[in-house]
Amino acid sequence: MSTQLSTPVNRQAAEALSLSKGEPEWLTALRVQGAELTETLEWPKPEKVRIDRWNLNAVGEYKAPAVLASADELPESLRTLTGEGQAGFVVQRNSGAVFKQLSAELQSQGVIFTDLETAVREHGDLVQQYLFKAVAQDENKLSALHSAIWNGGVFLYVPKNVEVAVPLQALLYSDDAQATFAPHVLVVADNNSRVTYVDNASSLYEGEQQALVLQNIVEVFVKPGAHVRFATVHHMAENIIDLSIRRAVVENDGRIEWIVGDLHDGNTLSETRSVLRGNGSTSDAKVISIGSGKQQMSLTTGAVHVGRSSDSQMVTRAVMKDSATAIINGITKIEKGATKANGEQTEKVLMLSPKARGDANPILLIDEDDVTAGHAASVGQVNPEQVYYLMSRGISKREAERLIINGFLAPVVSEIPIDAVQEQLRLLLERKLQA
Template structure:
């Protein structure tokens, strides 16, 4: 049974903040409705993880941020994460966007890449058409509360038949635990378009940082024949609770690719799902995670097949050390009428400590006969025979273990589409593994 917690916002405070930011009336109405819904709905109830025991209401308050002229004004460690970004870059600091860049060539093609708050003012009809169409406000307390407090965020729209060759990037970071950090991402790829979007979600706090909860929701709409590749890396301090819901609707012959690095140090709720609505639509999801210290994680990846001839593939690989615990769920659901569909999933957990715990739960829900579906799951320690083999080649035991772990995680790491981001992921893996 879920735990009811007080809601840290109300209709009046949300309305006043929306008006102070000059938001359109329709968005103010959406926000106030979200605050009202949050009073009556319950928090999500993930499998075997009691998030009601977490401090979910430490969301801080809205704090304006000064804009910057370029990524060169970012702190050095963050500047590296922004990379070159020749196609486009959006930076959010705490409660607000501080930098928005898009190449003139893409702008001329009709691509829109900006923060979601700006898009709601400048492209209101387009945003209103798609916002909350994938994840409705009234799904649970988290979705309702986030619809009331979200800030900054990302809006990416790619017009029909436009292919964006270079990845578009976002840097979403928090360095003030008293400021609300609740980005919302909305990606719309029109018919037969193609785009790669990559974001880094990070924190930079002092040693005595107080607890804070980050909420983020991602909605992706893939129109017929479109292809979206969505890559994200989460790397925040252990004082921060990360609540993230990602969901995509994929129409006829569309494709969504998820590449997720959940390398956060604090408690984590990560739920990623593809809704394969259209005939011939496909989904490919790759998730990597490392649990350390006393971290608790709920990692769920899912695909729901509605259309005929749809395909989904999900791979989750997690490494658990110290006293960390993780519940890893893979859910493949094939609805009645989704004939000739194929859903495959693999969850693998590597245990590095006898006190760590990792549960891999493959779930198949099949309501149609003429389909293919399969799963594989394993939880185990580093194979001693592999270590012995490498040591027989002159490699030390420590280096042998490291090589095996990196090889275990490689199927996800190699999929990161931007070299600097891939290198960053490698550094994060080394940091979490070495402690």
């Protein structure tokens, strides 16, 4: 079955898509409302990047995929990412989920880990409480369109006082440039729970393919005393435009950790933001990216402090080569009443080509007096003194530069909690640097 979707999607197409999936009335209404909003809202307007000039209409059409009997049926290049001893695993291929598993132990503890479409059918009341509550569907044209056409996705719920010791993993991949690829990830960690989630967004294409837009929206809800570690690596072909919005809402004494590897080969809009709503809430965000070719990238990391004694740490490191362009924004917003809040951010860009461009923009917006905040930003080339020192030890210039770049990115790479994914990230870094 296939349902053609255009941009902006119309009411009839959104309703037909929802009815074809047998979704509940509340979700059908939400999709229809999203379709109607696309007619009046504008695309996001990131600083110095005109994404409205990109081919954002290439959302493809919904195609129901065939399910897999086991993870062994995955393409070999993807099987290497799955690691061993998985407690939970969800796979989305193009427009829908094709595989899911969760250990009996975690099921007995009340953990839910499945694709979002299944969660809507089996846990509808729970999903409805949170879906599009962190990223409102009327925020902009992107969120509205996504609310109308999202597919597959991931739903993770961890009950109160449950600690999931082994990382849960999702694999989101496209191998059909004509199929809609719009996963929505929804994570809810209840009071005093703890969980680590890791996903990969990838593509498998052979030969020339038409353009495609990935729409990926992530919503994370961290309840009082809970701790969520969210790691993601994006590495798709240059014909794919990556539009990824990640948002966390953190309550009293909760903690969110973001580990983001934006290693996509095409144009990228990536926004990762924590809303520190509760007192004593904390956020730690680490982002790395490598720009190559003629890529255009907008990378934004942000924290909004609402609760008292809240703390945010942000580190972004990017390497720019060829004629790539990156606008890197760090935004710390401390609201009135967020006393004793602390926000620190660092943006560093390493330039490998005179034609490349990397802008690092630290931004502090402070509406409260009794707070601390700081920022640091730098844009520069590989330090020639470091290269000279390594060459004096018998290392070639090329290898010396490679070692320095790897050391520059290591603080984020080392944080990836699954060995297979960490190794994949290292290989991706090598590939992009040598291309």
